[in-house]
Amino acid sequence: MIVTELKTAKNSSMAACRRCHLLCRISESGDRKIIDCPRCGAEIHQRIPGSIQRTWALVIAALIFYIPANLLPISITSALGSSEGDTIMSGVIYFIQSGSWYIALVIFVASIFVPVLKILILFFLLVSVQLKIRWRPLERTRLYRIIEAIGRWSMVDIFVITIMAALIKLGGLADFEAGPAAAYFAAVVVLTILAAMSFDPRLIWDSMEDQHE
């Protein structure tokens, strides 16, 4: 690989529009809004303004909502007069015990593993960018791509609850309702997706250039 000076938009007085990817020549640099994109009208910055602060805020908010999302019941099933609340984890355990390990696996991965993984990776990326660590930028960019791609799959449980709540409406015989954790869980999913969107992966590479100067 050629390790000679790679020109970036930032050190060539240019900036790319984040929405339509048009490359513009600019007179000043920094994270503030410089101009509006001449093609699509979006604000052009060299880096997303306040990316680190905003991502931190969203990750911390997601982490806080993650607690009630796991402790409160996510669904309430009533059959023949008795009703029972299920948390995400008790649902997973129920499916392991009743032999449907693949359902247990889908719910465990989508509802427990993926949100935790996203929060941990974002923590790691934020800390590594703030400490200007030069360790393996390529692998860190890959981690960013992973969380960007898998975040949406956490919505699976919300869709399952929607379908079950609509179908299991059999009067006194069987009834299925969403529980209070569902709203918290939906908030975790939305907040982690927003956090991944507000993180600017170019910050990972900026510390590589700083050292050249």
Added chain:
Amino acid sequence: MHNELLIACHECDVLHRIGRVPEGDSAICRRCGAVLFSHKKDSLDRSLALTLAGLLLFIIANAYPLLEIKLEGLYQATNLFGGVKVLYSGGYWEIALLVLCTAILFPFLELLIKLYILLPMKLNRRPWKMISLLNFLETIKPWGMMEVFMLGILVSVVKLLKMMTVIPGHSLYAFFVLIFVMAAGTASFDTHEIWEKAGDS
């Protein structure tokens, strides 16, 4: 046709000068490996056809029952919108709104806007308000979650089968095909070329 194009990687900011990319190929960032630009094969015709097919399937998928259940003589059928209504009347308006947007509204708008943009382009005309609509399309695109919803249906069916009889509705088949049509539609839609066209006014 551009002979050379200057482009900055959206993930690591390195500048690239790209010559002609052959049809069906992509230009990859030399530092971080992100896809900078792909020259889609036969993009306009393919995405127009897939968008039309997608709209048709979308209407079928939402007009007919998705799943039906039977338990001791009782019967219940629903489609996705029924699920949204149940959540809303149960007091979970936030989740109802989220499901409405991610599984119904945004995928539908995505298809409609694509048709609105692609059809005039096919006829060599410039769609009215093209830039605003493209901006709106870029905003809603990450929030359309049709394929995740499909997985949700599969998980629900397996869960329900343990307790009762489940009958797949007509719309389930339409949904299944729709996922593939939408994925192919996204893959054939050449965002770069469309923004270029939007830019020359």
